[in-house]
Amino acid sequence: MTAGQDWQATNRALWDERVGIHLGPGGYDLAPLRAGRGRLDAIVEAELGPVAGLRVLHLQCHFGADTLTLAQRGAQAVGLDFSRAAIAAARALAAELGLGDRARFVEADLTQAAAALAEPAGFDLVFVTWGALCWLPDLAGWARIVAGALRPGGRLYLAEGHPTAYVFDDQASSRMPGRPGWLVPYFQREAVIYEAAGDYADPGAAPAHRTETVWMHPLAEVVGALRGAGLALDWLHEHPRVTWRMFGSLVRDAEGLWAWPDRPWLPLAYSLGGGEAVTSELQRQICP
Template identity: 55%
Template structure:
């Protein structure tokens, strides 16, 4: 999209994420120490499932990381031998990713491209050239057209190539923390600020939100706090991938995610946040898919 053609939702979301970049780079949430030590790690969900995506390892694999933010996860895969391309719509994020790649000595097998996801085929005209398309945590909620997202993934994958996706579970996105003054609820062990329903699971209209807090730094106050997001039911996402030419290999639901989605969640000690007692609702979902040969 050209600058004059950028819709308001895309402008608002880009300004929001541009402002987040320095906050995230400086935060403890994005701990870059292991990556800088040559021992970058992904979250436990990915570490458990990615061996099924690349069972022979990452050496020499061509990986496209969509909505890569400032490239930390992209460069973890580069450290493991992959040739990576990261794409993000935030130029501050892309500049930070390039600087991080230079610092880590990974610039020779990494490339970072600034483009809106829906412009990916123009910004990176390499159809059927990637072994893996990787996209995780906080991605599709920013996209209005999930069918086109799936077609873009299929366009970049080689026949037989694999796709890996992990994100918050759409059922969890129905809920939010209760408003101030709302009564607490018993959560297997005492009163807690239990999530309450806020959105429809099947909401098709964009959600115009204004929330100044940041998940990586609770003390940060974002000036560009207004965002526009979308709900995508799980069946819609799976069907879009199938219609685009992918076969679903697995779908896993998780009772923990990498950020404090609700105030009642507690850190598990492995980088994930989960329920304080009996898991009540899936918080995350992940899937693997393969582009069909024909």
């Protein structure tokens, strides 16, 4: 289905509303962060490595919980998001935690990141995790933004829901009781306009804004976009677990991730590490 002209405004309204839901009693658990012991999910914890002393750009940071966790660990972190409500909440949380000197938050559409950051490319790490890419119609443009933000030798860390799993959804009819049904073809290029049943963090919430306009991005498209922007792929991992209850049949494991109850039928997530950034001359051409 073709995305309407107001798809971006509709998505922004949805995410503005989710800020209040995710800061509420049924949303994110911020107790460890407030106690000075913020934790990332088990997949990222196992792969990311130390960040102390690094300049980190967190794209699509929502209200900044992970950005502030990185700052607690000694990073100089910048979080960027298009939701005014999310950035306001992130700034308030940074002030509450005394991290205003190590975490800065920028309100801007991703496509305007270079201008909004108002600083030369020079990040050691670009950090993008969980449910970020499906909101973007242009992955090649996203990859150029990543490459343009990195210093030579900088790296990208990406962790995402697996596009194979995005083919399915609990709201779609299934011939197998207890299993998700077919939602969208893996290779579909057109936008997917979807009415969400609730909220991924707080299933008991009843948001007023439920219309999502998203895009399917096969794994080869992600890798191709990064290579096209001049980034070398160092590694790629696929995971039978994910950070949210993508399907009702998933069960939570000892590390707080959601997995299939019997066998790992499909990958639920993937992660990758990007290598050396493009040369400085090419950076200026890509992201002046």
